[in-house]
Amino acid sequence: MLKMVGSSGQxxxxxxxxxxxxxxxxQEDGAILLKPMRVIPEAEAWLYTPEMRDRLARAEAWxxxxxxxxxxxxxxxxxxxxxx
Numbered sequence: 369m370l371k372m373v374g375s376s377g378q379x380x381x382x383x384x385x386x387x388x389x390x391x392x393x394x395q396e397d398g399a400i401l402l403k404p405m406r407v408i409p410e411a412e413a414w415l416y417t418p419e420m421r422d423r424l425a426r427a428e429a430w431x432x433x434x435x436x437x438x439x440x441x442x443x444x445x446x447x448x449x450x451x452x
Contacts (some may be wrong), residue, residue, distance in 0.1 A: 373379050381402075390402040414420060 371379055371381075389405040389407055391405050393401040393403065395401060408416065415424075
């Protein structure tokens with residue numbers, strides 16, 4: 369598909385890309401590479417650190433190995449009473 373940059377310097381990619389973010393990278397040969405990006409709030413950036421990604425992966429593995437089950441409240445009460 370051939371597109372032409374308008375007199376305002378803008379390029380229309382089409383409605384299917386409306387509202388999306390792209391990183392523009394100019395190549396040495398004059399080519400322009402557009403990479404689709406997602407923007408996250410600064411306050412949530414900690415979730416994407418390598419340490420947190422590792423912790424989340426371990427949590428998911430634990431959840432897969434320990435599926436939820438119904439709790440016997442009477443047995444739990446008895447066990448807790450014995451710990452006191």
